[in-house]
Amino acid sequence: MGSVPEGVGERRGPGPSRRLPVRPAHAALAAVVAVVFAVGAFERRPAMTDDFDRERDAEFKKTWDTRLHISYWEKWGSFERDACQAMVDAFNRSQDEIYVHYVNTSQVDRKSMLAIMGGDPPEVVGLWASNVSPFAEAGALADLGPLMERAGLERSRYTPNYLKLGTYRGRICALPTTPASVALYYNREHFRERAAELRAAGLDPDRPPRTTEEIDRYADVLNEFGQGGEPIRMGFLPTEPGWFNWTWGFYFGGRLFDEKTERITADDPGNVDAFLWTKRYAERYGREKMLQFRSGFGNFDSPQNAFIDGHVSMEMQGVWFSNFIRRHRPHMEFGVAPFPAAPGVPGPVSLVDCDVIAIPAGCRHPEAAWRFVEFSQREGLAIICRLQGKHMPITEPPASFREGHPHLELDVFERVAASPHAFIQPRIRVWREYQREISKAFEHAWNWPVPEGELEGLEGAERQRKVDELCRAEIEKTLVKVRERIQRQYDKRKEREVLRAERTRP
C-alpha cells in the first residue's frame, strides 16, 4: 500500500545511453529564466526621441535628432493643459538646442516623489505650492536662487506672496506659474430681480456686500423658499463650494499659525468668530434643509454648479471660476468683488495660492531644465496665464497681457493678491494634517445639533443669544482640540528633524 506502481514516473526508453543530461522541464525553466534576464538586460530603454509625432512635431523635424530632449511633468488637463502645451511649444520654437516634452501627469506630486526617490526624475516638474515644503525639506528640489541671480531674474518682479509660496527656509525651490486668489462672485441677475426688496432693506442692489454683516443682510433678501420652507435659492451658503472652510478665520482677523512663536493658533478668537458666523447659517435656515439642498448641486465643472445654475447667489471662488461660467453659461451676468471681511478687519483679505515649476534634484540635465524654467518665467507666464484665464504672479505684467484677455474682472484678483492682508497657507510640515483637522472642525461645528433642552422656554433674541453661547462653547472646544493635536505633531516633527540632523552630521 502506498508504494508507487512500477513504471510510474520512470522514463521508458531504449537505455541509459540515450538519456538527456538535463530533463526537459529543467531545460524549459532555465530557458524561460534566461529569456527573462536577457530581455531585462538588453532591452533598449525607450528614448524621448521615439516620441516624434508627424503632425505636432513637423516643424521640428530637421533639428529633432540634434536637440537635447527633456521632459516636463505637469498636472493640468483640458484647456489648462493646452495652455501649458502652448508655453512648451513657444519654448521649443524659440531655440533649436532643446526640445521639451510635455507629459500630462495625474497625481504629479506622488509620481514625482517616486521618480526622485528612484533616481530618475523628469527635468522639470509642475507641483502645487503645498508640495514645496515637504519636497524642499527632503532636498528633492534644486535651489533656483543662484540660477535666478545668474540669469538676472529679479526677485522683486514677483508679487511677494507668490514668491514666498515657492520659498523654503530662505531658498527659492520653485517659481510660480499660474497664480490664484479668491473673491466674491455674485449673480447680478438675482440682485436686479430683488432690487426693490434690497432697497427696502436699506441695501444697494447695484453693488455687492462689503462686510460679512452685509452678506447676511443681502443673503436674507435674496433667499427663496418653497411652500414647505425648503430652500429654492440661497443668497449665500458658507459650505459652498466647501474648499475654503479653513480660510474663514482670516476674514475675521484670525490666524492659523504664529511663525515667531511657532505656535498653532487654531482657536484664535478670529477663527472662533468665523465658525460661529457660518454656524448661524446652519441654525437660521436648518442644518437638515441645507444638507438636502446642497445634495442637489452638480459638480463644480458642470452646468449644475450651484452658482452657475442659480441655486446660490453669492459664492467665494477663485480666479479660475470665470472660465467655467463662460463654458457652461456664457451669457450669465455676474460680478466679482473682494470677499468682505468682518467689520473692523482691514482688507481686502484673500487666500493666495499658486502652481509652481521646479527642477527635481538629481535630474540629468539641470542646465537645460533651467533654460526652460527661465523661459517659463520671462515669456511663458503671459502665455499660460492668459490661456488659463488668470492674472500673472508678477507686479508689472506686460501691457499686452490684458489685451483680449478672457477674464473681465482680472483687476480684482490682482488687487486682492497684492493686498498686505492677503494670506498664504502656513508653510509647515504638518499643514496637510492641519488643513484636514480644521476642515473637520468646521464640519463638526456646522453639523453640531444645539441641545433643544437648553433652549426650552426661550424665544426671540434671548433664544438666539443662548444658541450663540452654546455654539461658541462647542466651537471653542473643538478648535482647542485641533490646536492641541496639531501642536503635538508639530513639536514631534521638529524634535525628529533635530534628531535627524544630529545623526546625519558628519
Add this chain to the structure above:
Amino acid sequence: MRRSTGRTLTGYAFIAPWMVALAFFIGYPFLASLYFSACEYPPMMGPLFVGAENYVELARDDVFRQSMLVTITFAVVAIPLGVLLALTLAVMLNSRIRGQSVYRVIYYLPHLVPSVAVAILWMWMFNPNFGILNVVLRPFGTAAAWLLRPFAALDPGLPGWAALAAVVAAFAAWRWLKRRSEDIRAPEAGGLRSAALVAGIVFAAMLVVAAAAWTGPDDIKKLPSPGWLTDANPFPSKLSVAPSWALWALIYMSMWGVGQMAVIYLAKLQDVPVELYEAADLDGANWWQKTRHVTLPMISPVILFNVVMGIIGAFQVFTEPYIMTGGGPEDKTRFVAMYIYDQAFQYQRLGYASAVAWVLFLVIVALTMLALRISRERVYYAAR
C-alpha cells in the same frame, strides 16, 4: 535516491518563481514594514530609527481610535447581518423553483461589478435629494415617522416597546405553531427555509421595534429623507456608539455583495445528506431541531469560513468609503485602511503608517484566532 532528489529539485524549480516573488514582494515588505514602524520615515528622506515612539503616539491618537471604532462597528454590524442575509438568500436559492439558476446568477452578479463602479452607483442612490433610495423611502419614511412619532412622544422605551415586542412574539409563535402542525415530508427543502423566513421576519420586526424605542424626534424627522453619506449623527441618536447615518449607508451597501457568500452557503447546503434529515424525521425532530442539530452543524465550517473572511474583509474596507465619503463626515467613515493610506501617502509618514498597519495586522490575527477558538467546539468537520 538520485531520482527522488531530482524529483524534489524539479518540484522546487517549478515553485521557485512563486517562492522568489513571495519572498521579494511580500516577505521583504512584510519584514521591512516592521522595521519601518519603529522609524520616522518621510519617503524622500529615508528612515530614522525612533524606537517605540510611533506606537506610543498611536496610543494617544484619537483619529486612529476613531478609525478603529468605525472599523469595529462596521464589522460588528455588517458581518452578522451579512451572514444572516446570505444564509437566508442561500436557503431561498436552494428551493426548487422555476428559473432557479437565473436567480443564482442575479444574486451573484453584484459581486462581479468593480468596487469603484459600485461606489459611484451607490453615491447616486444615496443622494438625499434625488437618489432612488430616498425617493422610494419617502412615503414609507413619512408613514414610519407618523407611526413612530407617538412612541417618541410617549417615552418610547415603555408602551411602544412592549406592544411591538408582543406583536412580534405573537407573530413568531403563530408561524411556529402553524409550521409545526404541518406535515413535514420534505425535510431537505423545508425546515431551514421556514426557520429563516420566521427569523428574518422576527429580525426585521425587532429592528423596527428597536428603531421605535431608540429614535428621538431628530431621527423621526430624518426618516422620510435621511442625509445618508453626509450625515455624521448616530442612528439611533440616543445611542452615541451607534453607527452614523453615513456608516449605516456603507453597511447597507455592503449587503449588496453578499451573493458570493450565499453561493458558498448554497454549495454546502446542497451537500447536506438527505439521510440525516430522514433520520431526524424518524426521531420525531421538528424543523427547528433539524435546523439546529442537522443543518447548522453540517454547514458550520462554511459559516466559520465566511465569518473569518468577513472579519478580514471588514478590516480592509477602503475603496468604497474613499470614493464615496473620503472618510467624512467628521471621520465617521474613516476606516483604519484609509488612515494608513492617509498617513503614508497624504502626510508622507511611512513609519507611522507601518505602525498602524502592524496594529491592524495584530488585531486581525487576534480576532481570527478568537473566531477559530470559539468555533473549535462549534464547527463540525465530517472528515474528523
